[in-house]
Amino acid sequence: MPRAADAAGPERPFLAFVTHDMRDPLNALLGMARLLAETPLDEEQKGYVAAIADAADTLLTLVNDLLDLSRLEAGQLELASVDFDLPVFLDRLVTMLRPEAQRRGLRLEARVGPGVPARLRGDPARLRQVLLNLAGNAVKYADHGTVRIEVRTEPEAGPVVHLRFRVVDEGPGMSAGTVQRLFEPWTRGVDEAAEGPAGSGLG
Known part of the structure; x- marks a missing residue:
């Protein structure tokens, strides 16, 4: 396990760099989608624009979360007051x-x-x-x-x-065994075989 952790180490600065540079185009995409939503559109077109804005907003949130993780691991995440x-x-x-x-x-x-x-x-x-x-x-x-x-x-x-x-x-809740494994990567809080929303176990 230490080797795996060491191997992942150099990737973290790269991840922080890439996610930081992704924010500007994502903000631009989100801004353009919001401006487009204010123009004359039919109902079908409004639905398309809303879907674009929602997807861009979700991706921007993910990018910001990755940046937060990088700051947290570097001990640089500060809370506002x-x-x-x-x-x-x-x-x-x-x-x-x-x-x-x-x-x-x-x-x-x-x-x-x-x-x-x-x-x-x-x-x-x-x-x-x-x-x-x-x-x-x-x-x-x-x-x-x-x-x-x-x-x-x-x-x-x-x-x-x-x-x-x-x-x-x-x-559905979680069993005591699931709670103990909750913060392990790829662990989900629901039965993998059960029907329900899919998930990676990373959120």
Whole structure:
């Protein structure tokens, strides 16, 4: 295993370089798709443009995630510290996930517990990244019921308020054995032979 890790080492700077250079053309593609969507189009053409924009946005997210991984491995990933509005943040998060939830016949909601402040200071981009992955997987694998994003306060430690974010769903869940292997590459949280969404086990 050490040899495999050493062999992969030189590829990481190259990966960071390539993904960094991919962002500009992807941003341009996404921008042009959005501008095109504002021109006179029939319904079929609007569908094509929306598909292009969605694909470009998904690929841009993947590229940014790869850059984050490179920074994390290099110890250079820094968290921002900015003020943001929690209700607005949650509303936008739910709005992003609602179309897929509706398509799958799921109810999607956010619930904020008592005592949770409306104004927070932290890194909303990283928080959104984590919650989109968790809630997105819940929407992907749940076949009925509700997917709920919950926020509640934890026991206070001095002047700092500690919050717990949790995603609750009625999906198939995972066995204790699967949980132990969850962070191994190529491991999926569902039975490989079972019907359901495909996945590589890397997300």
